[in-house]
Amino acid sequence: MTFVVKAEVSDLSAKIFAFIAQKTMYGGKKIAHGDSIFIFASENEGGPGLIASGVVISAKAIARKPGVTRQTPRMSITVGRIGLATRRLGRSELKRFSDWKDGRPETELNFKFYRQATNKIAGVSDEAAVFMSGFF
Numbered sequence: 001m002t003f004v005v006k007a008e009v010s011d012l013s014a015k016i017f018a019f020i021a022q023k024t025m026y027g028g029k030k031i032a033h034g035d036s037i038f039i040f041a042s043e044n045e046g047g048p049g050l051i052a053s054g055v056v057i058s059a060k061a062i063a064r065k066p067g068v069t070r071q072t073p074r075m076s077i078t079v080g081r082i083g084l085a086t087r088r089l090g091r092s093e094l095k096r097f098s099d100w101k102d103g104r105p106e107t108e109l110n111f112k113f114y115r116q117a118t119n120k121i122a123g124v125s126d127e128a129a130v131f132m133s134g135f136f
Contacts, residue, residue, distance in 0.1 A: 001027065001123050001124075002035070002036045002038070002123070002124050002128070002129035003028060003031050003036070003038075003121060003123055004037065004038045004040060004109070004112070004113070004121070004124050004128075005019055005022060005038075005039055005077070005079070005120070005121045005122075006042050006113050006119050006120060006122075007019050007022055007039075007040075007041075007042055007045075007119045007120075008041070008045035008047070008119065009041035012047070012048075012051050012052075013084065014081065015080065015081050016057070016079070017052070017054065017081065018076075019076065019077050019078075019079070021074045021075075021076055022074060022077070022119060023072045023073075023074055023118060023119065023120045024072065024073045024074065025112070025116075026112050026122040026123050026124075027122065027123030028073075028075065028120060028121035028122045028123055029061070029073040029075060030123060031059050031075055031077060031121055031123075032056065032059050033056055033057065033058060034055060035055070035056045035059075036054075036055060036129065037053070037054050037056055038050060038053050038054075038129075038132045039052040040090070040113065042119050044117060045119075048088060048090055049089050049093070050085045050089040050132065050135055051084065051085050052082075052083065052084055052085060053083045053132070053133070054080050054081045054082050054083075055079065055082060056078070056079055057077075057078040057079060057080050058077065059075055059076075060077075061074075061075055062074040062076060077121065083136040084136070085135045086135065087135045089109075089132065089135050094106055094110040094114060095110065095114070097109075098110060105124075105125065105130070105132075108124065108125060108128045109128055109132075112124070
């Protein structure tokens with residue numbers, strides 16, 4: 001499975017990225033060492049959207065807080081960069097893809113990232129992974 005992370009990124013050209021205690025959705029809690037991942041610098045935090053592709057170097061589940069009944073699973077991951085995006089892909093490019101049942105990879109990304117705009121780690125389909133690969 002391929003994953004995406006949308007989070008605050010302070011150094012867009014870093015060779016190693018660390019994402020601490022990120023929410024997981026859409027299968028994101030299954031992320032593991034060796035998985036492929038695409039990194040989106042969150043527009044909510046001033047980022048441009050898709051910035052890099054990489055491979056997960058480490059992945060660690062964060063323990064749930066005792067006494068809290070409803071919690072989103074969280075993971076901390078470290079990612080080694082493989083490539084930098086050469087074209088823009090962010091909220092403005094994906095916004096028009098809102099027919100949630102059309103099966104397009106653009107729509108999948110819009111749904112997973114921007115319907116609920118929180119930062120997160122998520123799993124994506126093979127079609128979405130191939131689509132994002134075209135930005136490198």
